[in-house]
Amino acid sequence: xxxxxxxxxxxxxxxxxxxxxxxxxxxxxxxxxxxxxxxxxxxxxxxxxxxxxxxxxxxxxxxxxxxxxxxxxxxxxxxxxxxxxxxxxxxxxxxxxxxxxxxxxxxxxxxxxxxxxxxxxxxxxxxxxxxxxxxxxxxxxxxxxxxxxxxxxxxxxxxxxxxxxxxxxxxxxxxxxxxxxxxxxxxxxxxxxxxxxxxxxxxxxxxxxxxxxxxxxxxxxxxxxxxxxxxxxxxxxxxxxxxxxxxxxxxxxxxxxxxxxxxxxxxxxxxxxxxxxxxxxxxxxxxxxxxxxxxxxxxxxxxxxxxxxxxxxxxxxxxxxxxxxxxxxxxxxxxxxxxxxxxxxxxxxxxxxxxxxxxxxxxxxxxxxxxxxxxxxxxxxxxxxxxxxxxxx
Amino acid sequence: xxxxxxxxxxxxxxxxxxxxxxxxxxxxxxxxxxxxxxxxxxxxxxxxxxxxxxxxxxxxxxxxxxxxxxxxxxxxxxxxxxxxxxxxxxxxxxxxxxxxxxxxxxxxxxxxxxxxxxxxxxxxxxxxxxxxxxxxxxxxxxxxxxxxxxxxxxxxxxxxxxxxxxxxxxxxxxxxxxxxxxxxxxxxxxxxxxxxxxxxxxxxxxxxxxxxxxxxxxxxxxxxxxxxxxxxxxxxxxxxxxxxxxxxxxxxxxxxxxxxx
Numbered sequence: 105x106x107x108x109x110x111x112x113x114x115x116x117x118x119x120x121x122x123x124x125x126x127x128x129x130x131x132x133x134x135x136x137x138x139x140x141x142x143x144x145x146x147x148x149x150x151x152x153x154x155x156x157x158x159x160x161x162x163x164x165x166x167x168x169x170x171x172x173x174x175x176x177x178x179x180x181x182x183x184x185x186x187x188x189x190x191x192x193x194x195x196x197x198x199x200x201x202x203x204x205x206x207x208x209x210x211x212x213x214x215x216x217x218x219x220x221x222x223x224x225x226x227x228x229x230x231x232x233x234x235x236x237x238x239x240x241x242x243x244x245x246x247x248x249x250x251x252x253x254x255x256x257x258x259x260x261x262x263x264x265x266x267x268x269x270x271x272x273x274x275x276x277x278x279x280x281x282x283x284x285x286x287x288x289x290x291x292x293x294x295x296x297x298x299x300x301x302x303x304x305x306x307x308x309x310x311x312x313x314x315x316x317x318x319x320x321x322x323x324x325x326x327x328x329x330x331x332x333x334x335x336x337x338x339x340x341x342x343x344x345x346x347x348x349x350x351x352x353x354x355x356x357x358x359x360x361x362x363x364x365x366x367x368x369x370x371x372x373x374x375x376x377x378x379x380x381x382x383x384x385x386x387x388x389x390x391x392x393x394x395x396x397x398x399x400x401x402x403x404x405x406x407x408x409x410x411x412x413x414x415x416x417x418x419x420x421x422x423x424x425x426x427x428x429x430x431x432x433x434x435x436x437x438x439x440x441x442x443x444x445x446x447x448x449x450x451x452x453x454x455x456x457x458x459x460x461x462x463x464x465x466x467x468x469x470x471x472x473x474x475x476x477x478x479x480x481x482x483x484x485x486x487x488x489x490x491x492x493x494x495x496x497x
Numbered sequence: 498x499x500x501x502x503x504x505x506x507x508x509x510x511x512x513x514x515x516x517x518x519x520x521x522x523x524x525x526x527x528x529x530x531x532x533x534x535x536x537x538x539x540x541x542x543x544x545x546x547x548x549x550x551x552x553x554x555x556x557x558x559x560x561x562x563x564x565x566x567x568x569x570x571x572x573x574x575x576x577x578x579x580x581x582x583x584x585x586x587x588x589x590x591x592x593x594x595x596x597x598x599x600x601x602x603x604x605x606x607x608x609x610x611x612x613x614x615x616x617x618x619x620x621x622x623x624x625x626x627x628x629x630x631x632x633x634x635x636x637x638x639x640x641x642x643x644x645x646x647x648x649x650x651x652x653x654x655x656x657x658x659x660x661x662x663x664x665x666x667x668x669x670x671x672x673x674x675x676x677x678x679x680x681x682x683x684x685x686x687x688x689x690x691x692x693x694x695x696x697x698x699x700x701x702x703x704x705x706x707x708x709x710x711x712x713x714x715x716x717x718x719x720x721x722x723x724x725x726x727x728x729x730x731x732x733x734x735x736x737x738x739x740x741x742x743x744x745x746x747x748x749x750x751x752x753x754x755x756x757x758x
Contacts, residue, residue, distance in 0.1 A: 126584070126587055128584075128585070159758070161758055165758065168756060168758065195756055200747075202753075209611050210611060211610055211611050211613075236610060247752070249747075249752070254752045306615075306751065309600075309602075311615050355615060355617055357617070358617060358619050359617075360615075360617060385619070385620070387619065387620050387623060387669070388622060388623060393623060393624045428623055428627060429627050430550055430552070430627040431627070432585075432586070432626075432627060457585055460558060460559075460584070461583065461584050461585070462585075463585040496583070496584030496585040496587065
């Protein structure tokens with residue numbers, strides 16, 4: 105009966121009958137101490153988010169379903185207000201094949217400071233400039249296990265546009281990005297069907313992935329334009345592209361070596377980019393339980409300065425403290441330094457658990473000596489402090 | 498002349514002793530091998546673990562972890578830990594392929610990033626989830642991970658125990674030695690003392706509430722690890738043990754970490 109109800113799409117009935125419910129609700133305060141570069145940008149903001157997840161399984165765990173939503177209420181930056189489906193998925197395990205149909209979020213790659221090969225999901229940019237929060241992507245996905253490696257075949261029938269701050273938002277470009285006017289190279293626009301393939305395998309201490317993607321570039325170009333009121337705006341333009349990527353990670357004792365490299369071909373540009381680096385961990389420093397990791401990563405982008413990514417010839421220097429205490433306290437601090445113009449940005453992220461169900465996060469981001477030609481110039485006054493308290497259930 | 502003859506005579510009488518009498522090291526190794534052999538053939542098991550951390554002030558916090566372990570012939574076990582509590586780490590999973598003296602292979606699935614991350618397994622002496630158990634205390638106990646020395650037999654509760662010293666043979670252990678009380682019938686690890694790098698007593702483990710499974714394998718219901726230097730302790734309560742559940746290598750692939758529930 106329950107299954108029958110599910111088949112008729114009465115999701116909430118299913119959800120209550122066979123689901124496990126988990127997630128978190130969070131309050132986030134953001135403070136920008138410097139006055140804004142552009143008119144109307146806010147100085148401080150208090151927002152709330154809710155991330156519920158329902159999931160369940162049947163058929164002895166060979167069939168699974170999940171639904172994960174992400175909602176944010178923001179009364180200052182409408183660009184951050186949303187309800188997004190991060191996951192709405194059926195997953196079927198059939199021998200060495202795994203089928204996934206629906207909306208999913210996935211992660212490819214190994215590098216900490218940048219994500220080059222991770223092109224399946226669109227970035228939820230307003231949730232973090234590090235690109236680690238992503239929008240749900242509709243897909244048909246077959247994962248096939250072979251003795252010689254794992255193959256992923258993906259068909260992506262629908263494209264998600266990147267999110268951008270509105271006029272009042274911080275960490276935005278000098279002109280507002282008008283997401284209502286997005287343009288596409290393909291006449292199919294967001295209905296263009298994209299394809300991706302990935303091979304991955306572990307060889308002792310080496311993890312290797314090789315991936316291919318053909319379809320709508322998740323990173324937009326920007327065209328000058330006018331909005332409905334005749335104000336100048338930026339119009340995102342989504343090209344078609346083809347990309348081949350490699351990601352590799354090698355572990356040797358306390359060393360972890362990492363590499364991501366891509367070749368991307370599109371109408372506007374054909375180029376190579378890579379990030380390579382290492383992490384070395386000192387375990388139990390000064391006879392405490394604390395582990396200290398040191399990270400060094402270098403990013404190169406083959407495009408000219410004004411076309412390239414923010415990290416085009418940049419060094420990332422990071423430290424990671426894992427206190428291994430009851431509260432799982434962690435601090436990650438990193439410097440990004442542009443080797444051409446010495447523009448620097450600094451970021452600290454610290455978090456710990458409070459009691460059994462709360463988690464507090466503190467983020468500090470500063471931009472220093474930003475060269476006026478640097479892609480970060482628009483963020484020069486956007487140093488910020490962020491405090492988040494989340495309740496997990 | 499006389500001297501050499503005398504030596505020959507000594508050698509003649511001494512050699513049988515060299516052949517038949519066991520050194521304390523040999524006897525210790527023999528016990529470790531017997532304990533290992535006794536536990537072989539369990540194939541796989543699943544269990545639920547409640548971990549209660551207690552600090553010096555007596556404040557407690559708890560973790561809920563589901564464990565799945567697959568026996569691998571000729572190598573260390575494969576094991577999967579699924580974290581259910583605290584809520585902020587719910588859905589975190591840790592996969593370990595242990596290999597005797599070679600470093601283990603270890604992966605972590607981070608649900609917030611939906612990312613499977615290969616991690617360095619060198620951190621054997623570090624605390625597990627902020628508890629008084631180190632990773633090396635909970636890992637698969639292969640014979641070659643230690644050298645041994647037999648100390649004595651003595652009564653341990655209702656049983657008789659072999660008392661043996663174990664010296665970690667792998668690099669990066671947090672201990673210089675351990676003293677283990679292993680009962681002579683079912684090879685139950687009843688008690689263990691852990692000595693730190695400065696050779697001072699660091700921790701004592703007491704296991705109890707043993708139950709026998711499949712008519713052969715003994716598993717403790719409780720394991721209490723007291724750290725004498727910090728005053729902290731951690732109680733592990735093992736529940737719902739099931740053996741030969743039909744787990745296979747397929748259930749221990751890093752690529753499936755994300756979907757496993």
